[in-house]
Amino acid sequence: MPHAEVDGVRIAYLDEGEGDPILLIHGFASNKQVNWQYPGWVDLLVKDGRRVIALDNRGHGESEKFHDPEAYGAPLMAEDARNLLDYLEIPQADVMGYSMGARIAAFLTLNHPDRVRRAIFSGLGYGMVAGVGDPEPIAVALETDRIQDIRDRTGRAFRAFADQTGSDRQALAACMRSSRQKISEDDVGRIERPVLVAVGTEDEIAGSPHKLADLIPHAEVLEIPGRDHMVAVGDKVHKQGVLAFLNNIDA
Incomplete structure (x- = not known):
């Protein structure tokens, strides 16, 4: 896989x-x-006629690892995403993030609205604010x-996931301690781009997708039936809803 040196981070x-x-931005402990x-x-998005860019967030996958919480934070990781777009000479892109990736996508949209055509916040609803x-x-x-x-049940689940993905657990612990910055209701309300909020109906982590979407001027909700936080990402309803959102705006 290729690497980019963006603002001193690999x-x-x-x-x-x-x-x-x-641009696809993954969730915590994933890649x-x-x-x-x-x-x-x-494959789905490529077959839909799109150029697909997906990064490993700092501390994850094949990207550079840090063990200091000060090296993380969703706004800082959003700058990695923007810098990658600069590196690839992409002036504007659709952005889709899952869970932590949705929070990063929101900061990217807020801080650099000219770089985001529209945004998909998956696996995170009102928890983005609360x-x-x-x-x-x-x-x-x-x-x-x-293990x-x-x-702690949630801690055990994330630990098992980190072990499954062969992650640097010290880097993930540092990231966890600094990546959950809340976004105020007022700031969320400043997002002017079209937004899809997609959350599983059994997701106990994300918070209400409707309550988040109500704050965003041009947002709609996709409920993913019967899916919790860990499995909603690959659900067919999720995929069909995202394609419909993207292609409806294209029309």
Whole structure:
């Protein structure tokens, strides 16, 4: 996979297909393959006539790792995304993020609205504003030597996912402690781009998609029936809804 040196940070990415560009930003403890390639998103969007760019966020996948929480934060990671667009000489793209990636996509849209054509916030609803719980149990779970010693259910799930993806757990713990910046209702209301908020109906982490969409002038909601936070990403309803959103605006 190619790498780009963006503002002194080594970022791994993929770049496939031709057509209107779409930038994919993965969720916490995931990477471009697990979040986007394996569930079929890259092939789906390429076949839909799009140029698909997906990056590994700093601390994840094949990108550079840091063990200091100060090296993370969603606004900083949004700058990595913008810098990658600069590196690839892409003036504007559609942007889709899942969970933490949706928060990063929101900061990118807020801080650089000219770079975002439209945005898809998947796996994150009103939790973007209200927060999604205490990050410390997850960070501690990532730092714990033995998974069987972890009592927090959410922390244990993220630890198992981190082990499954072969992640640098110290880097993820640092990221977890700094990546959950809330966005105020007023700031969310300043997003003028068309937005799709896509959340599983059994997702206990994301928060209400309707409550978030109500704050955004040009937003609509996609409910992913019967899916929780960990499995909604690859659901066929999710994919069909995203394509409909993209192609309806194209029409």
